[in-house]
Amino acid sequence: MKIALSTTGYCLGAPLESRFGRSPRFIIYELDNGSFEVIENKLNANAPQGAGVQTAANLITADIKAVITGHCGPKAFSMLDNAKIPVYLAGNVSVSKAIELYKSKTLSKQESADVDGHWQ
Amino acid sequence: MDTGSKIPISPFTVAVASGKGGTGKTSVAVALSIAAGEGVQLLDCDVEEPNSEIFLRPGNMKSEIVTVPVPSLNENKCTGCGKCSGICAFNALAFLGKPVFFQDMCHGCGLCMKMCPEGAIIEMQRNIGTMQIGDSVNVRLVSGCLKVGVAMATPLIRCIRSRVSAEVLRIIDCPPGTACQFMASVRDVDFVLLVAEPTRFGLHDMILAIKALKRTGLNFGVLVNKSVSKDDCIGRFCKGEKINLLMRIPEERKIAEAYSRGIPLLESMPELKQDFIRLIEEMKNTAMGDLMV
Numbered sequence: 001m002k003i004a005l006s007t008t009g010y011c012l013g014a015p016l017e018s019r020f021g022r023s024p025r026f027i028i029y030e031l032d033n034g035s036f037e038v039i040e041n042k043l044n045a046n047a048p049q050g051a052g053v054q055t056a057a058n059l060i061t062a063d064i065k066a067v068i069t070g071h072c073g074p075k076a077f078s079m080l081d082n083a084k085i086p087v088y089l090a091g092n093v094s095v096s097k098a099i100e101l102y103k104s105k106t107l108s109k110q111e112s113a114d115v116d117g118h119w120q
Numbered sequence: 121m122d123t124g125s126k127i128p129i130s131p132f133t134v135a136v137a138s139g140k141g142g143t144g145k146t147s148v149a150v151a152l153s154i155a156a157g158e159g160v161q162l163l164d165c166d167v168e169e170p171n172s173e174i175f176l177r178p179g180n181m182k183s184e185i186v187t188v189p190v191p192s193l194n195e196n197k198c199t200g201c202g203k204c205s206g207i208c209a210f211n212a213l214a215f216l217g218k219p220v221f222f223q224d225m226c227h228g229c230g231l232c233m234k235m236c237p238e239g240a241i242i243e244m245q246r247n248i249g250t251m252q253i254g255d256s257v258n259v260r261l262v263s264g265c266l267k268v269g270v271a272m273a274t275p276l277i278r279c280i281r282s283r284v285s286a287e288v289l290r291i292i293d294c295p296p297g298t299a300c301q302f303m304a305s306v307r308d309v310d311f312v313l314l315v316a317e318p319t320r321f322g323l324h325d326m327i328l329a330i331k332a333l334k335r336t337g338l339n340f341g342v343l344v345n346k347s348v349s350k351d352d353c354i355g356r357f358c359k360g361e362k363i364n365l366l367m368r369i370p371e372e373r374k375i376a377e378a379y380s381r382g383i384p385l386l387e388s389m390p391e392l393k394q395d396f397i398r399l400i401e402e403m404k405n406t407a408m409g410d411l412m413v
Binding site for chain 2: 049056057082
């Protein structure tokens with residue numbers, strides 16, 4: 001089962017990026033064997049609007065089963081929620097720490113977006 | 121051309137703009153419309169906070185709803201072919217087996233509808249605000265009011281601009297700034313009157329507006345409001361850059377007091393009326409001169 005973590009870096013020691021849609025890239029972590037791959041999100045990170053929407057669409061297509069990020073806005077949340085992908089929020093931690101917190105079920109599943117959209 | 125004959129009366133459109141907000145655009149736009157006498161239309165394009173109405177006090181404003189086209193999906197017709205995937209420049213369409221629309225981000229370009237081979241994407245209307253039309257003593261006023269939460273003012277501004285009437289003098293009260301709303305308001309006008317205040321902030325934002333205007337090739341000139349000295353930063357800048365400084369309105373407490381009560385500038389300072397009439401002539405002559413070259 002694959003989960004997606006927003007990050008600024010390329011390895012598990014890299015910090016978790018607090019933004020979802022404008023995260024420069026994502027680490028797609030395979031929980032079954034501990035392997036991971038990095039997917040770039042540059043196009044969305046620089047989009048004039050709708051970064052969260054397209055990022056969510058890409059992750060849904062990548063067949064991930066959970067998202068761990070810093071914050072998640074209403075449009076991205078509704079997309080992920082519709083696709084039955086839970087969103088977990090973590091603060092100022094590394095990607096590996098966030099995975100650890102997720103595995104130990106310390107992170108709670110978000111019931112809604114935690115920040116407002118930019119156009120409301 | 122027979123220059124001896126009278127100049128024919130043709131419509132003249134002037135946009136009253138500024139970079140910085142609060143420099144006196146509305147005061148000047150209303151003063152121009154009152155000074156001109158008959159045959160004036162004022163188009164208040166500052167749709168995020170329209171206020172020309174407060175000073176012109178038109179009776180019986182007629183209001184109409186302004187909409188923009190947005191897409192909607194006919195689920196029965198959609199085959200999930202994906203031809204609409206990734207085409208939206210505004211990220212208002214996400215493709216997840218079928219398109220999902222985010223109407224508040226849609227700019228109404230219609231591309232997704234064109235791309236759909238099944239005709240499954242249909243056009244709906246989204247309400248973005250209202251437009252008010254009414255007459256005061258000598259001025260026909262068209263004004264727009266953007267709905268709270270809507271981040272797209274330009275379609276509403278275009279709608280106001282489309283209501284231009286037969287009046288020979290059209291005055292556009294522009295929104296502040298130099299973004300899309302400003303460009304939509306000054307597009308195709310005969311003259312742009314920049315209202316500036318002699319502060320560093322005022323100068324900075326006026327320069328931004330001038331930079332934007334220079335790219336449009338439109339005629340423009342500067343009016344200094346709240347003027348204390350002729351040798352101020354705006355005056356020096358205009359002299360150095362050979363920009364036409366057309367008029368100065370002095371800094372006067374009674375102007376501010378009248379403004380706060382919704383009293384137009386020309387009621388608190390009637391002596392400025394002749395200056396405004398001259399200003400209109402000068403702007404017209406500049407625009408006409410441009411045509412004759």
